[in-house]
Amino acid sequence: NAGVTQTPKFRILKIGQSMTLQCTQDMNHNYMYWYRQDPGMGLKLIYYSVGAGITDKGEVPNGYNVSRSTTEDFPLRLELAAPSQTSVYFCASSYSARAVGSNYGYTFGSGTRLTVV
Amino acid sequence: QKEVEQNSGPLSVPEGAIASLNCTYSDRGSQSFFWYRQYSGKSPELIMSIYSNGDKEDGRFTAQLNKASQYVSLLIRDSQPSDSATYLCAVTTSSASKIIFGSGTRLSIRP
Numbered sequence: 337n338a339g340v341t342q343t344p345k346f347r348i349l350k351i352g353q354s355m356t357l358q359c360t361q362d363m364n365h366n367y368m369y370w371y372r373q374d375p376g377m378g379l380k381l382i383y384y385s386v387g388a389g390i391t392d393k394g395e396v397p398n399g400y401n402v403s404r405s406t407t408e409d410f411p412l413r414l415e416l417a418a419p420s421q422t423s424v425y426f427c428a429s430s431y432s433a434r435a436v437g438s439n440y441g442y443t444f445g446s447g448t449r450l451t452v453v
Numbered sequence: 454q455k456e457v458e459q460n461s462g463p464l465s466v467p468e469g470a471i472a473s474l475n476c477t478y479s480d481r482g483s484q485s486f487f488w489y490r491q492y493s494g495k496s497p498e499l500i501m502s503i504y505s506n507g508d509k510e511d512g513r514f515t516a517q518l519n520k521a522s523q524y525v526s527l528l529i530r531d532s533q534p535s536d537s538a539t540y541l542c543a544v545t546t547s548s549a550s551k552i553i554f555g556s557g558t559r560l561s562i563r564p
Contacts, residue, residue: 446495
């Protein structure tokens with residue numbers, strides 16, 4: 337099983353450039369998430385989606401955009417890269433965040449390490 | 454007040470001892486609680502989940518939940534060098550639409 341696949345694994349961007357971080361899952365999960373993790377810090381939620389066509393902002397959405405046209409894909413778009421966006425980006429998915437009583441934690445991708453110079 | 458708080462550590466524990474990791478959360482409506490392990494440069498990996506007050510054991514790991522005190526803990530028995538990692542506490546919001554992570558506790562097991 338591939339699980340959650342993120343591409344690229346590494347990227348260096350110049351200030352003002354744009355890029356899309358790709359995320360694909362093959363587990364038929366409804367819920368998908370984008371987090372960023374700065375060095376020595378925890379995970380901050382950028383955007384999330386509870387199903388195809390539905391997205392919502394997390395804690396730190398400024399400077400990012402997302403779309404969810406299919407269940408499998410949840411790309412994250414950076415329009416005008418800034419040094420403050422240097423971070424490691426993780427995509428995650430789950431069956432349902434409402435799954436109380438069952439073992440439905442997140443499955444994470446391997447991450448994208450982004451540097452903006 | 455942060456939504457999920459953890460002591461950042463580092464917590465140094467001798468090999469073979471019990472490591473105790475603690476977490477408090479602010480949302481009284483939270484119903485699902487998780488512990489993730491993250492090795493340096495790797496993605497988080499789910500190791501325990503707990504939903505009811507009390508203890509839940511899985512191998513060398515025991516998760517403890519006290520909703521009245523809004524407190525979650527993770528015990529690691531017979532600590533091994535391979536347990537050296539950052540441990541992230543995570544809690545669902547009361548709306549249950551997403552999970553909020555603590556900043557993590559760095560655990561170091563010394564030989």
